Amino acid sequence: MFSYYLKLGWLSIRRNPFLSALMIAAIAVGIGASMTTITVNYLMSSNPIPQKSGSLFYVQLDSWDPNDQGDDGFDLIDQLTYLDAMALMKAGKAYRQIASNRSGLVLEPQGEDERPFSVDTRNTWADFFPMFDLRFQYGSGWDGSADRNLEKVVVLSKEINEKVFGGEDSVGRNLRLNGMDFRVVGVLDTFLPVPKFYDITNGAFNDPEEIYIPFNIAVEYELPRNGNTSCWKPTDGDGFEAFLNSECVWIQFWAELRSEQEKQEYMAFLDAYVEQQKELGRFPKPLNNQLSDVMEFMESQEVVEDDAQVMLGLSLMFLAVCLLNTIGLLLAKFLGKSGDIGLRRALGASRSSLFIQHMIESAMIGLGGGIVGLGLAWLGLRGIEMLFGDYIENMVGMDWVMVLTAVGLAIMSALLAGLYPTWRASRIAPASQLKTQ
Amino acid sequence: MEIGPIWRAMMRNKTGAILIALQIAVTMAIMVNAISIMQERTRVMSRSTGIDEHNIFHIASIGFAEDFNERVTIEEDLAALRGMPGVVNAIQSNSLPLSGGGWSMGFQTEPGAEIDGTSAAVYFVDEHGLDTFGLNLLAGENFSQTDIAWRERSATDWPDKTLVTRAMAEALYPDDPDGALGKTIYVIDDDPVTIIGIIEQMQAPWNGWDGVERVVLTPTHTLFGSTRYIIRTEPGMRDEIMPQVEELLAERNKDRIVRSMRSMDETRERSYRADSSMIKMLTFTIVLLVAITALGIVGLASFSVNRRTRQIGTRRALGASKAAILRYFMTENFLISLVGVLVGAGLTVGLNMFMVETFSLTRISWYLVPAAMLILCIVGQIAVFQPARRASSVPPAVATRTV
Numbered sequence: 001m002f003s004y005y006l007k008l009g010w011l012s013i014r015r016n017p018f019l020s021a022l023m024i025a026a027i028a029v030g031i032g033a034s035m036t037t038i039t040v041n042y043l044m045s046s047n048p049i050p051q052k053s054g055s056l057f058y059v060q061l062d063s064w065d066p067n068d069q070g071d072d073g074f075d076l077i078d079q080l081t082y083l084d085a086m087a088l089m090k091a092g093k094a095y096r097q098i099a100s101n102r103s104g105l106v107l108e109p110q111g112e113d114e115r116p117f118s119v120d121t122r123n124t125w126a127d128f129f130p131m132f133d134l135r136f137q138y139g140s141g142w143d144g145s146a147d148r149n150l151e152k153v154v155v156l157s158k159e160i161n162e163k164v165f166g167g168e169d170s171v172g173r174n175l176r177l178n179g180m181d182f183r184v185v186g187v188l189d190t191f192l193p194v195p196k197f198y199d200i201t202n203g204a205f206n207d208p209e210e211i212y213i214p215f216n217i218a219v220e221y222e223l224p225r226n227g228n229t230s231c232w233k234p235t236d237g238d239g240f241e242a243f244l245n246s247e248c249v250w251i252q253f254w255a256e257l258r259s260e261q262e263k264q265e266y267m268a269f270l271d272a273y274v275e276q277q278k279e280l281g282r283f284p285k286p287l288n289n290q291l292s293d294v295m296e297f298m299e300s301q302e303v304v305e306d307d308a309q310v311m312l313g314l315s316l317m318f319l320a321v322c323l324l325n326t327i328g329l330l331l332a333k334f335l336g337k338s339g340d341i342g343l344r345r346a347l348g349a350s351r352s353s354l355f356i357q358h359m360i361e362s363a364m365i366g367l368g369g370g371i372v373g374l375g376l377a378w379l380g381l382r383g384i385e386m387l388f389g390d391y392i393e394n395m396v397g398m399d400w401v402m403v404l405t406a407v408g409l410a411i412m413s414a415l416l417a418g419l420y421p422t423w424r425a426s427r428i429a430p431a432s433q434l435k436t437q
Numbered sequence: 438m439e440i441g442p443i444w445r446a447m448m449r450n451k452t453g454a455i456l457i458a459l460q461i462a463v464t465m466a467i468m469v470n471a472i473s474i475m476q477e478r479t480r481v482m483s484r485s486t487g488i489d490e491h492n493i494f495h496i497a498s499i500g501f502a503e504d505f506n507e508r509v510t511i512e513e514d515l516a517a518l519r520g521m522p523g524v525v526n527a528i529q530s531n532s533l534p535l536s537g538g539g540w541s542m543g544f545q546t547e548p549g550a551e552i553d554g555t556s557a558a559v560y561f562v563d564e565h566g567l568d569t570f571g572l573n574l575l576a577g578e579n580f581s582q583t584d585i586a587w588r589e590r591s592a593t594d595w596p597d598k599t600l601v602t603r604a605m606a607e608a609l610y611p612d613d614p615d616g617a618l619g620k621t622i623y624v625i626d627d628d629p630v631t632i633i634g635i636i637e638q639m640q641a642p643w644n645g646w647d648g649v650e651r652v653v654l655t656p657t658h659t660l661f662g663s664t665r666y667i668i669r670t671e672p673g674m675r676d677e678i679m680p681q682v683e684e685l686l687a688e689r690n691k692d693r694i695v696r697s698m699r700s701m702d703e704t705r706e707r708s709y710r711a712d713s714s715m716i717k718m719l720t721f722t723i724v725l726l727v728a729i730t731a732l733g734i735v736g737l738a739s740f741s742v743n744r745r746t747r748q749i750g751t752r753r754a755l756g757a758s759k760a761a762i763l764r765y766f767m768t769e770n771f772l773i774s775l776v777g778v779l780v781g782a783g784l785t786v787g788l789n790m791f792m793v794e795t796f797s798l799t800r801i802s803w804y805l806v807p808a809a810m811l812i813l814c815i816v817g818q819i820a821v822f823q824p825a826r827r828a829s830s831v832p833p834a835v836a837t838r839t840v
Contacts, residue, residue: 106501
């Protein structure tokens with residue numbers, strides 16, 4: 001029966017090519033527009049590290065100015081001071097923990113005629129690599145002793161290894177950064193978290209850094225920082241030492257806590273630490289520490305941009321317009337076949353079989369619209385990529401989930417649109433139609 | 438007019454009409470709100486930065502060698518840049534409008550840690566700052582060469598003179614902005630700074646900041662390892678001079694690299710890319726949406742003409758003129774559109790209220806609503822015209838035939 005209905009549907013679609021094309025186009029455009037914005041929103045709010053996002057916690061301590069009226073647009077400062085980050089690192093109370101910040105250095109290639117160029121770097125700790133499940137192409141991350149002994153080691157991204165060493169195994173090779181020699185210990189495999197959850201402060205959709213170096217080295221040699229630095233209190237005196245001891249925040253801190261119990265213990269540790277600091281005259285505001293897991297943190301930092309949400313809302317309304325359009329056209333079409341339907345009813349077809357037949361026809365139109373719409377969504381994403389350029393390039397890829405969602409949404413929409421017209425069609429009384437002939 | 442009979446005929450088979458009216462209503466809600474967003478973005482983008490944008494470009498210089506002498510490099514670079522033919526003036530600065538990254542500090546009219554200061558963007562410039570940016574000094578005087586300090590990355594002392602924008606003066610002294618000249622303000626709680634001049638207008642580096650006009654110029658050269666040169670050229674000379682400057686800086690000193698050379702025009706384009714993209718996407722959405730709605734009207738009208746062919750033939754046979762038939766379909770569409778835009782007006786305002794609430798967007802201008810109502814009614818009339826004309830050319834003889 002199903003294949004017979006498919007055939008009937010196909011014949012009916014071919015009978016009014018203009019009307020059918022219009023319906024397929026309407027669904028396709030609606031699906032195309034909404035899938036484009038759904039994809040962007042989906043990627044913006046996607047979980048960049050699903051296997052362990054629930055056990056990675058961003059640490060926030062409220063060390064900020066008691067007189068700040070909050071006109072800077074945040075409730076709780078998002079980074080830590082050097083003093084606090086180092087105290088937490090030293091205590092080592094979490095299963096794993098890292099303090100890290102963004103930086104930029106100048107890389108001098110070995111070749112005589114090659115010009116030096118600047119690279120984005122991240123200053124971090126040994127636990128960064130196992131904590132965020134980074135996979136290596138060659139070698140591995142450095143271990144904790146390198147952090148303690150101020151070893152000049154680096155981990156390279158796959159891209160920079162290709163640029164500098166032609167993609168070969170560069171472990172053990174020398175790399176010159178800001179006039180200092182570093183030893184390569186590892187080369188990462190492709191690593192492109194979207195959003196770049198571990199440093200939302202400096203851009204949730206930036207590319208990951210090209211080179212990772214030990215945090216302690218960056219401090220020891222006073223390497224430049226180029227991430228966000230915010231201060232509220234005058235520093236005591238000039239110089240780097242005074243800066244390190246100041247209330248300026250510039251460090252992101254992550255802790256890996258494997259259970260609810262570990263989380264509670266860590267929270268208690270943080271509270272105790274801040275209470276102790278309060279006695280030393282720091283932390284003038286009321287106790288307000290926070291541990292947020294990856295998804296909670298991205299929620300609190302409003303990673304999904306308003307523009308993307310506005311476009312999503314508008315495009316779903318657009319889809320609604322396209323559906324209203326399709327309902328009208330299907331209704332017109334089905335009622336136009338009243339004669340046929342009446343005849344089939346008179347020959348013994350039941351209402352339910354007519355209902356199924358017309359729903360199948362609607363679904364066929366939906367499938368067509370879905371496939372064309374998928375193509376349009378692809379074009380839409382390319383268009384967005386063209387408009388925004390590198391700013392958004394990590395957010396315009398479609399995966400299988402999106403493809404299936406698109407087709408599913410199209411068929412669902414068409415079935416929904418077909419519901420009322422189909423019901424009307426199956427209500428047609430056999431006699432009244434036959435009489436007018 | 439035959440509105441009564443048309444309305445009653447429509448009511449006998451109202452589903453199709455309701456669907457079109459709804460479609461028009463939702464279309465209108467999307468259209469007006471999208472246009473309102475576009476208007477707001479256009480307004481934001483058209484704000485002036487206060488500087489001579491078309492003739493300014495900038496380039497970053499990053500020292501990396503261990504024996505890199507930054508102070509000498511900057512002094513020599515600036516002398517070389519200012520000596521280039523076609524260059525009006527050049528400075529070293531930490532940032533510039535629309536660049537997205539820079540310094541902000543709190544300034545207050547009374548000293549004391551407990552006071553919450555007024556934040557302003559800080560540009561470090563020397564006595565050539567006003568000329569290089571092309572700023573207009575309303576009152577007071579420019580820095581002199583002896584005012585200029587050299588500042589290390591983690592230094593905390595602050596020069597004792599400053600120039601502020603008029604908007605900053607208003608923020609500090611809301612009751613008497615003109616009296617700001619010569620006043621002493623405080624930075625980092627209690628470090629005194631005297632306002633020696635007031636600039637007409639200049640933007641901070643962050644275009645989305647609500648204090649974007651609050652700017653302070655500080656007479657300082659920075660020794661931060663990496664810096665930025667801002668160069669103003671004679672009108673029309675910029676594109677010619679840009680590659681020359683890049684070459685000059687790269688060749689003059691091998692202990693540093695130069696990068697990110699951009700004209701202000703490009704900086705502006707990058708800075709507002711999200712906004713201009715939003716405008717383009719919304720324009721595209723509106724065009725597509727109106728087209729879909731119009732096509733839907735064409736489809737349904739054609740269909741109803743087909744279905745009513747015999748009825749039309751009968752009317753023609755009974756003496757209705759072609760014009761009467763045309764008028765019938767046009768009027769029918771007008772009535773549907775009218776209901777649509779009336780419902781649409783309510784929907785539009787509702788959607789706008791929601792968006793203002795949720796995304797803190799601006800409220801729609803009142804005139805957009807009647808304008809959109811008019812436009813959609815006209816679009817409906819245009820869409821229905823072809824099917825209506827086809828209806829009017831149904832020959833009366835059709836009435837006598839059986840289908």
